[in-house]
Amino acid sequence: MTAEQKKSGLAAFFARAKKTATTEINDVAETAEKVAKDVGRKVGATAAEVKHEVVDATKKAQSTAKSTVKKAQSTAKTTVKKATTTAKKAEKAVTKAAKPVVSAVKVRTGKPDATWSLAELKDYAKNKGVTGYSSLSKTDLLARLTK
Numbered sequence: 001m002t003a004e005q006k007k008s009g010l011a012a013f014f015a016r017a018k019k020t021a022t023t024e025i026n027d028v029a030e031t032a033e034k035v036a037k038d039v040g041r042k043v044g045a046t047a048a049e050v051k052h053e054v055v056d057a058t059k060k061a062q063s064t065a066k067s068t069v070k071k072a073q074s075t076a077k078t079t080v081k082k083a084t085t086t087a088k089k090a091e092k093a094v095t096k097a098a099k100p101v102v103s104a105v106k107v108r109t110g111k112p113d114a115t116w117s118l119a120e121l122k123d124y125a126k127n128k129g130v131t132g133y134s135s136l137s138k139t140d141l142l143a144r145l146t147k
Helices: 003-043 047-104 118-128 138-145
Strands: none
Touching (some): 118 138
16 A cells, blocks of 8 residues: 555545544534433523533533544554655665666667677567577677668
């Protein structure tokens, strides 16, 4: 998984966390309003007392939701940092491992000439379907390939 994919996954995680927090706030607010109405009817509480309870419950729910979002963001930032570090280390390791391979493999393009090594000429002949090339000298193989 690339760092960009992990970042994209974390963005989706934040979106879900925010949506969950909003839903929790709404649910708590609805519950608080229902409780306030029931208490008002059963106890004969005044409208001001009910409103105060609803406001307090809503504030508490908002505080809890904000705390949850902050924790999720902190966790996500840490995860992104770790993922980025891991990706950079992997990239360095791959680059380091690939250097000897890249330097050992020479890809020639164009027509063969005297600057090509015998191994390169033989590889070219093999890829072109030339037969009998393995026993030829560099000069003879070059002559055959440049006809």
